[in-house]
Amino acid sequence: MFSIIIPTFNNLVYLKVCIDSLKKNSVFNHQIIPHVNVGDDGTEEYLKSEEIDYTITKYNSGICKGMNLASKKANFDYILYAHDDFYFCPGWDKAMSEEINRIGHNKFYISGIMMNNGPLKYDCGNNLNDFDEQKLLKNYKNINHFDFQGSTWAPHLIHKELWNEVGGFSEEYYPGTGSDPDLNMKLWKLGVRIFKGLNDCKVYHFGSIVSRKYKNHPTIQTESGSKGGKIFLLKWGITFKFFKKYYLQSDTEYKGELSDPKRNSQYYLELIICKLNYIYLKIFNSKLYK
Numbered sequence: 001m002f003s004i005i006i007p008t009f010n011n012l013v014y015l016k017v018c019i020d021s022l023k024k025n026s027v028f029n030h031q032i033i034p035h036v037n038v039g040d041d042g043t044e045e046y047l048k049s050e051e052i053d054y055t056i057t058k059y060n061s062g063i064c065k066g067m068n069l070a071s072k073k074a075n076f077d078y079i080l081y082a083h084d085d086f087y088f089c090p091g092w093d094k095a096m097s098e099e100i101n102r103i104g105h106n107k108f109y110i111s112g113i114m115m116n117n118g119p120l121k122y123d124c125g126n127n128l129n130d131f132d133e134q135k136l137l138k139n140y141k142n143i144n145h146f147d148f149q150g151s152t153w154a155p156h157l158i159h160k161e162l163w164n165e166v167g168g169f170s171e172e173y174y175p176g177t178g179s180d181p182d183l184n185m186k187l188w189k190l191g192v193r194i195f196k197g198l199n200d201c202k203v204y205h206f207g208s209i210v211s212r213k214y215k216n217h218p219t220i221q222t223e224s225g226s227k228g229g230k231i232f233l234l235k236w237g238i239t240f241k242f243f244k245k246y247y248l249q250s251d252t253e254y255k256g257e258l259s260d261p262k263r264n265s266q267y268y269l270e271l272i273i274c275k276l277n278y279i280y281l282k283i284f285n286s287k288l289y290k
Contacts, residue, residue: 002028005074006032006034006084007067010043011043017131035069037056063175065171068168080156083154089202092202093201095201100157107193108196110198115204120143120144147198162190170183170186172231188247234285242271
């Protein structure tokens with residue numbers, strides 16, 4: 001049904017939980033394709049023993065390159081991007097499949113909704129040591145948001161043709177920060193106007209496990225701080241915040257396909273601020289994006 005791509009970086013214990021949740025909580029049979037960064041913690045051996053497709057780089061290639069490499073192995077028409085510290089709740093894929101059928105075409109970007117470290121604040125543990133799986137399974141249906149405009153970025157699902165047409169994730173955002181809104185902007189430029197988050201597609205997110213583990217590491221980079229936002233501004237002429245507010249209308253209740261932004265006085269005021277920041281970056285940080 002879906003080709004599920006999971007970039008992972010020496011995070012085997014969480015990856016196992018993620019894959020196990022996919023196997024036991026999915027309605028359909030999916031292709032699972034982790035991209036292994038480094039993998040000297042036994043990840044590669046585990047995937048071989050489970051006969052799971054994967055790609056690998058013996059260095060931290062980041063999310064973007066990892067996704068792009070793994071996507072070349074995708075056998076299904078739909079590509080789903082997931083974090084290795086997700087736990088997929090039952091019925092997540094049924095919700096996405098039903099949404100695809102409702103839309104009736106392939107020009108869309110749909111995402112699930114994250115619990116714990118995301119819009120749905122529900123605590124079943126911040127790590128595997130205190131994770132209460134039974135509490136989650138008993139209550140996840142009762143913890144609800146609404147279908148919303150925009151995206152929580154992951155898990156997200158798009159058609160493989162769209163993914164290939166825009167060239168997947170843009171690798172200049174290494175190790176990954178900023179690549180999600182950049183992908184949305186590339187899809188917007190292609191005429192995609194359905195950006196929808198699904199309340200019924202729930203994943204429990206432990207929350208940046210790898211980033212926390214390597215925070216302030218002298219040689220290993222897992223976050224780029226504000227760099228991603230600067231690259232986005234230099235590339236598109238507007239900020240993340242402006243794009244999410246005026247184009248994606250993020251976090252508002254979903255009411256159908258999006259249209260072009262309403263250009264009122266507030267829009268132009270914030271656009272001018274974007275352009276001033278753009279000029280400043282163009283002069284002093286031009287090497288960030290070429």
